[in-house]
Amino acid sequence: MSKGFDVILRNGILVCPDGVKKADVAVCDEKIVEIAEEISGDAKEIIDATGNYVFPGTTDGHVHFNDPGRTDWETITTGSSALAAGGGVAYFDMPLNCSPCTLDAKNFNAKLAVAQKDSLVDYGFWGGLTPQNLDKLEELAECGVIGFKAFSCNSGIDEFERMDDFTALVGMEKLAKLGLPLMVHCENNEITRDLTSIALSNNKTTVRDYFAARPPITEIENVSRMISLAEETGCKLIIAHISTAKAIELVTQARSRGVDVCCETIGHYLILTDDDVERMGTVAKCSPPIRNTENQTKMWAKLLNGEITFVSSDHSPCDPKLKDGEFLKVWGGISACQTTLPALLTHACHNRKVALEDIAKLTSQNVNEIFNIQGKGKIALGYEGDFALVDLNKEFILQAESLFYKHQVSPYVGDRFRGTVTQTILRGTTIFKDGKIVSKPIGRHLRPNL
Numbered sequence: 001m002s003k004g005f006d007v008i009l010r011n012g013i014l015v016c017p018d019g020v021k022k023a024d025v026a027v028c029d030e031k032i033v034e035i036a037e038e039i040s041g042d043a044k045e046i047i048d049a050t051g052n053y054v055f056p057g058t059t060d061g062h063v064h065f066n067d068p069g070r071t072d073w074e075t076i077t078t079g080s081s082a083l084a085a086g087g088g089v090a091y092f093d094m095p096l097n098c099s100p101c102t103l104d105a106k107n108f109n110a111k112l113a114v115a116q117k118d119s120l121v122d123y124g125f126w127g128g129l130t131p132q133n134l135d136k137l138e139e140l141a142e143c144g145v146i147g148f149k150a151f152s153c154n155s156g157i158d159e160f161e162r163m164d165d166f167t168a169l170v171g172m173e174k175l176a177k178l179g180l181p182l183m184v185h186c187e188n189n190e191i192t193r194d195l196t197s198i199a200l201s202n203n204k205t206t207v208r209d210y211f212a213a214r215p216p217i218t219e220i221e222n223v224s225r226m227i228s229l230a231e232e233t234g235c236k237l238i239i240a241h242i243s244t245a246k247a248i249e250l251v252t253q254a255r256s257r258g259v260d261v262c263c264e265t266i267g268h269y270l271i272l273t274d275d276d277v278e279r280m281g282t283v284a285k286c287s288p289p290i291r292n293t294e295n296q297t298k299m300w301a302k303l304l305n306g307e308i309t310f311v312s313s314d315h316s317p318c319d320p321k322l323k324d325g326e327f328l329k330v331w332g333g334i335s336a337c338q339t340t341l342p343a344l345l346t347h348a349c350h351n352r353k354v355a356l357e358d359i360a361k362l363t364s365q366n367v368n369e370i371f372n373i374q375g376k377g378k379i380a381l382g383y384e385g386d387f388a389l390v391d392l393n394k395e396f397i398l399q400a401e402s403l404f405y406k407h408q409v410s411p412y413v414g415d416r417f418r419g420t421v422t423q424t425i426l427r428g429t430t431i432f433k434d435g436k437i438v439s440k441p442i443g444r445h446l447r448p449n450l
């Protein structure tokens with residue numbers, strides 16, 4: 001009897017953990033069941049991947065889809081569609097800027113209900129850690145959060161209070177027991193707060209004034225403080241959107257003495273510079289701010305060295321009206337979840353010769369491993385049939401109309417990319433093809449396997 005598969009993907013060039021190889025891959029019951037030079041047998045669907053590189057579909061470890069509660073900024077429908085259009089099969093949504101924030105089981109369940117109904121791709125949720133919810137960490141862990149997120153400085157959202165040092169210490173002790181990681185937005189609170197208020201009182205609100213109000217030392221100081229707390233408590237620590245080479249060095253040193261710490265960075269810290277932000281304006285405002293070329297060059301060297309564990313989008317959109325005004329005063333956050341993979345193909349693979357396997361690790365495998373998500377993140381037997389098909393040399397210029405975001409805004413509009421996502425497949429089902437979303441929402445909740 002001939003073997004009947006659900007899907008055979010033929011003639012693609014697979015980006016596997018141990019290298020890149022031309023092979024067929026077969027999926028049955030949502031999982032990869034065979035990888036071979038040529039797979040014989042029937043399938044309900046044959047996909048011809050000739051000329052395409054096949055990456056594991058990406059998992060974006062850091063997005064703000066704002067649903068429920070701020071759906072005029074983004075929704076799970078629009079955000080997950082944009083992600084799929086960029087080769088994404090999963091995301092971990094932040095506990096803010098949705099409303100209510102994800103600070104207890106009740107609010108977690110409200111978000112879960114929206115995602116179960118609307119999410120095109122698979123999803124995990126971050127819980128929040130603030131001074132108000134130290135007694136809710138256990139119930140959030142039971143709900144299945146992938147980790148906890150906290151801000152050392154003002155979060156920009158009133159209901160999401162910053163984590164003072166006491167909360168950091170007690171929270172980390174609790175998370176060490178729960179075996180879940182804490183991700184911290186690391187910028188020193190007092191320095192950013194006071195430099196910002198001095199700038200405001202002197203009417204200094206330009207882009208350069210904003211950079212001056214959040215200098216590199218604010219990140220460097222806070223990363224080292226968080227490492228000390230993690231070292232003492234045994235809590236697993238992830239530095240969010242690291243933006244300075246010096247802070248990465250602190251993480252690497254701590255790791256080498258056995259501290260359980262790693263860092264995430266974001267595409268824009270690797271691609272844009274302070275001069276770009278000055279030219280582009282508020283569309284490229286984020287915190288920590290985008291730094292200078294010298295720092296960026298050093299960050300690339302560290303990425304090539306393996307010192308950065310994963311690359312996310314920190315997709316943090318808003319109503320465009322909130323970007324209209326003086327630089328220092330407007331919303332900080334960049335829309336980017338549709339472009340992370342094409343941006344890395346362009347800037348890492350083509351321009352800096354980063355190996356394709358390493359791009360797959362930074363956008364998929366490492367993220368799933370860090371958060372103990374089983375069966376996702378690589379093209380290997382027994383893993384889920386999650387693929388991003390990429391025409392590696394096909395160029396495109398990003399048009400606003402091709403963005404699936406609620407607001408078709410991005411600092412990359414008008415930029416030339418080399419590396420086009422042609423098709424995205426989630427657990428064997430094609431969800432995006434040739435510029436269009438082609439599936440109903442089929443996303444599923446991802447919980448860590450602890």
Ligand SMILES: NC(=O)N[C@H]1NC(=O)NC1=O
Pocket residue numbers: 064096097155156157185285286287288316332333334
């Ligand atoms: N609240 C929120 O999304 N903040 C994000 N925006 C940004 O630029 N940095 C962040 O942490």
Ligand SMILES: [Zn+2]
Pocket residue numbers: 185240241287
């Ligand atoms: Zn942040």
Ligand SMILES: [Zn+2]
Pocket residue numbers: 062063064094314315316
């Ligand atoms: Zn964020």
